[in-house]
Amino acid sequence: MTATEVRWTTRDIEALPENEWIxxxxxxxxxxxxxxxxxxxxxxxxxxxxxxxxxxxxTGLGEPSIMPGLIFSDSDSVSPDVVWVSYERLSQIQDEAGHFRGAPELVVEVLSPGKV
Known part of the structure; x- marks a missing residue:
């Protein structure tokens, strides 16, 4: 990383204005x-x-979620389209705010035409 590169964190994202289209x-x-x-x-x-x-x-084994926050560290925070997590794993990875701090069993990202 060069001195001019910015390393974003979850705190930086929280400071941005909310916009439902972005x-x-x-x-x-x-x-x-x-x-x-x-x-x-x-x-x-x-x-x-x-x-x-x-x-x-x-089956009663778990539950899916649409665009949940997956926060793996202060510099890794994503929202995949759909995830599925078992109830056992859910109790291990979900924080008080409802974000996942660990990987669910299934992550689905729907790809669309356009920029990759």
Whole structure:
């Protein structure tokens, strides 16, 4: 890292103004800014959530979540489209604010055409 590079943290993200059309994530200290996903993207993520939710209700093993905060460190904070976590693991990784401080069993990121 050079002296001119900025290393973003979760505190920096908390200081930014809230905007429902912009998603902020931090990967290894680098700020990643994306706009709100397209309808088709959200529709597919919703279907995946729905299937996981139905399976979870039938099995009682855990629960899915849409765009939860996964905070692995002050410089690694992301919001995948859908995750699934067992109840056993949920009690180990969920903090008081409802964020996950560890990896769930399943993480789903729906890819859309455009910039990668």
């Amino acid at each position: 998603r902020y994530e931090i990967i290894d200290g680098e700020l990643v800014v994306t706009r709100s996903p397209h309808h088709k993207h959200q529709h597919l993520a919703g279907r995946i959530f729905s299937l996981l939710d139905q399976w979870s209700l039938e």
